[in-house]
Amino acid sequence: xxxxxxxxxxxxKLSLPPSDEASFAQFLTQSGTFMDGDLLVNxxxxxxxxxxxxxxxxxxxxTDDQLTLADIDMIKVIGKGNGGVVQLVQHKxxxxxxxxxxxxxxxxxxxxxxxxxxxxxxxxxxxxxxVVCYQSFYDNGAVSIILEYMDGGSLADFLKIVKSIPExxxxxxxxxxxxxxxxxxxxxxxxxxxxxxxxxLINHRGEVKITDFGVSAIMASTSGLAxxxxxxxxxxxxxxxRGSMYSSKSDVWSLGLVLLECATGHFPYSPxxxxxxxxxxxxxxxxxxxxxxPSAPANDFSPEFCSFISACLQEDPKDRKSAHELLAHxxxxxxxxxxxxxxxxxxxAGSPLASF
Numbered sequence: 001x002x003x004x005x006x007x008x009x010x011x012x013k014l015s016l017p018p019s020d021e022a023s024f025a026q027f028l029t030q031s032g033t034f035m036d037g038d039l040l041v042n043x044x045x046x047x048x049x050x051x052x053x054x055x056x057x058x059x060x061x062x063t064d065d066q067l068t069l070a071d072i073d074m075i076k077v078i079g080k081g082n083g084g085v086v087q088l089v090q091h092k093x094x095x096x097x098x099x100x101x102x103x104x105x106x107x108x109x110x111x112x113x114x115x116x117x118x119x120x121x122x123x124x125x126x127x128x129x130x131v132v133c134y135q136s137f138y139d140n141g142a143v144s145i146i147l148e149y150m151d152g153g154s155l156a157d158f159l160k161i162v163k164s165i166p167e168x169x170x171x172x173x174x175x176x177x178x179x180x181x182x183x184x185x186x187x188x189x190x191x192x193x194x195x196x197x198x199x200x201l202i203n204h205r206g207e208v209k210i211t212d213f214g215v216s217a218i219m220a221s222t223s224g225l226a227x228x229x230x231x232x233x234x235x236x237x238x239x240x241x242r243g244s245m246y247s248s249k250s251d252v253w254s255l256g257l258v259l260l261e262c263a264t265g266h267f268p269y270s271p272x273x274x275x276x277x278x279x280x281x282x283x284x285x286x287x288x289x290x291x292x293x294p295s296a297p298a299n300d301f302s303p304e305f306c307s308f309i310s311a312c313l314q315e316d317p318k319d320r321k322s323a324h325e326l327l328a329h330x331x332x333x334x335x336x337x338x339x340x341x342x343x344x345x346x347x348x349a350g351s352p353l354a355s356f
């Protein structure tokens with residue numbers, strides 16, 4: 001700066017004596033948050049986190065906007081796929097656990113579009129039957145999504161342990177999934193398009209939630225139709241395989257197959273040669289399109305369950321019930337008086353549920 005003919009170098013820096021600077025540093029987290037006892041101060045404001053043994057720190061809510069990548073510790077990898085990895089992480093201040101999905105963006109354009117779609121849906125969805133998205137970040141060529149940690153893993157993981165699930169627990173599971181689908185279909189006008197056991201997550205509280213919206217379609221209205229061919233072939237409805245227009249009822253078909261698989265312990269469609277398996281996915285698609293829909297064996301299951309599966313697995317989507325209609329089906333409420341405890345069932349069955 002030049003003033004009155006003089007060059008003044010005003011390169012001033014606030015500094016502390018070396019001893020004070022060292023003691024000050026011990027109060028800073030990696031993200032630059034000042035911590036002293038229960039007081040936390042950073043660029044986002046002030047937060048009080050009780051440190052006493054009797055009072056646990058308040059859990060972070062999706063609306064708090066207080067999560068940063070610098071304030072979480074990586075624990076272990078809990079999943080891989082779709083160009084990314086999912087890690088179990090723990091928040092340094094509160095001890096709260098989250099699932100961190102990290103996706104490298106040096107991937108093909110179609111996958112990038114799926115990720116963008118997932119981010120849009122995650123950002124707008126607030127429902128107790130949908131896995132919560134807390135925050136998303138883009139940093140150093142990767143998208144990081146902080147999600148609710150479902151400590152029981154997926155329904156697919158659980159099936160590997162129990163082999164099959166009794167009707168009464170299926171009814172409790174199904175009620176939650178239907179409420180999630182009702183929210184997606186009627187409030188958000190979203191078709192999930194990839195409903196399967198690995199996209200239904202469970203936790204130690206007995207909650208079942210829908211996740212993974214990478215291939216979901218957002219419709220203009222509840223009755224909107226789509227015609228793209230994407231998702232997992234095994235659980236795909238006949239109209240989608242044919243390339244016809246389809247609606248939210250295509251998710252209901254997938255739900256029917258998921259429930260039937262959980263009840264019987266095996267996928268409802270069998271390859272022509274059990275020893276060899278499917279020669280290719282065209283064989284499976286031909287079975288779905290050309291053969292009558294699968295059904296629940298009447299000798300093994302209640303009439304209500306058989307009726308429910310039939311209501312889901314109608315070849316013509318016009319004959320298929322909606323999520324709203326299925327919530328009123330007798331199967332959903334027939335075990336209400338049994339006080340079904342899904343949390344205890346998940347724990348006692350040996351699911352790797354955490355105790356926190």
